[in-house]
Amino acid sequence: MTENKGFLNIMDSSVWGGMEQYVYDMSEELQRQGVAPFVLTDMGNPNFINRYGEVATVLTIKLSKNSRYLYANTVAKYIHENNIDTILCHTGKFILFALLLKKLTGVKVLFFKHNVLPAKTDIYHRWIQNQVDSFVCVSKCVYDAQVVKEKQEKYHLVYNGINTHRFPKVEVEQSQNGIFIVGYAGRISIDKGIMELLGAIKILHEQGKNVELHMCGGVSENTLSQIDEYIKSNHMKTYVKNLGFKKDVNQFYRFIDCLVVPSKIQEAFGLVICEAMYCNTPVITSTSGAQEEIITHGEDGLLLDTVTDTTIANAIVYLMDNPAEYEKIRKKGYHRVESTFTIENMVSSIKSL
Structure with missing residues (x-):
């Protein structure tokens, strides 16, 4: 060579x-x-x-x-x-x-x-x-x-790899009053399962769960109008926040309690999944593509065989109600990405071709 x-x-x-x-x-x-x-x-x-x-x-x-x-x-x-x-x-x-x-x-x-x-x-x-x-x-x-x-x-x-230099460990002020923060990062669109995620958050509030949804990413005007109408008609403004596009997502990942990526299309990879896992944030995602290559269900993340309001809500509740499992998934998720899905590994492999 x-x-x-x-x-x-x-x-x-x-x-x-x-x-x-x-x-x-x-x-x-x-x-x-x-x-x-x-x-x-x-x-x-x-x-x-x-x-x-x-x-x-x-x-x-x-x-x-x-x-x-x-x-x-x-x-x-x-x-x-x-x-x-x-x-x-x-x-x-x-x-x-x-x-x-x-x-x-x-x-x-x-x-x-x-x-x-x-x-x-x-x-x-x-x-x-x-x-x-x-x-x-x-x-x-x-x-x-x-x-x-x-x-x-x-x-x-x-394998694609994350730039770990963009995600240094930082002190982040945690949410107050015991609120469990569910995060979403990436392109906000219907085919990414955003309406099902909103439906899941609605179910959790109806069950009396102290949950908020924070969304981070770009969105088209048409999709934004659909989301806003759903939030307005279901009186969700107090616990759903659209943060828009954020260039530095390190603090976002470290502030939220879990990331949900319920995509309904075949994903070639899952960069935001790896980024969140590297930041010690548990991930819930679908099995619509390469996500299954990144996550082993119940070990370093949670996988959804079907994407519905109910399946997403149940997965979030599982993390909320099982602190030992939450901690295990958080730690194993970090080690999974750190050992396999880094930019260092990716570039070294490309150089060898």
Whole structure:
């Protein structure tokens, strides 16, 4: 295995989400491990230019479909001048450009798979599979969906990992009056089970439980209006708080008593799950994707086979009423993430490909 010289991520999007944060955290860790990180992004995206500039050297071109190929020789020259030996592509819209750069420079191309989608086997995608050096799948459920048997040696399971440096141990003022704080973090949407979670909190209040729900994350106007209407019609304003998007979620995870992530769609990974577990916060989540690869039910978290108001409420009550189990899950959850799902492990594995 030759020593890595420099990694170039190709990244552009209209919003900053999990995949964009993945590249940010990876770039920061590459620096810590002695590899020079570079990010290629669109010259008209100041948000990405500024944010990635905090952790990597940023190269800008016009990345739109009709323009990027005009810059191929410019980028190829930059690759040679900066001793870049690996290109990392995270979406299909940039893979042809990445492979053109490989043709011009001889660098490796790693194609990251962040979604649970079945592999395509038409002529075009078979050609892509022949040209790419390695495919990186962020969980086993992604690997199982994506792997092409004829090219199995090119597919690698490299678990996503959290940037533990973002989650130092800090003293956080705990809730008053014995209130049990249920947290939700991530994109707030209907398919993420947010209405069922609200229904569970309503059930618990009807049972006389002293519970609050604190939600943290981005939300569309349409979903927000549905949530607000539900909260208003069920008189829940005093015990449901929407905190909006928070860049620093360390204190949020350490303040809440448990995190509930009742997603109803297939999740490629579960970054917020790992973040909360690392912060010693028990997690309740569904079995709709890679969550089962992270959590063993009853040991380091709780899994829901079905997502309903009642199943969520019952799981929350279990944590509230069983302090010994709560403490066991809290401690084992931390050790599970600390041993397996860290950015250090992830980047070390990627460097070895």
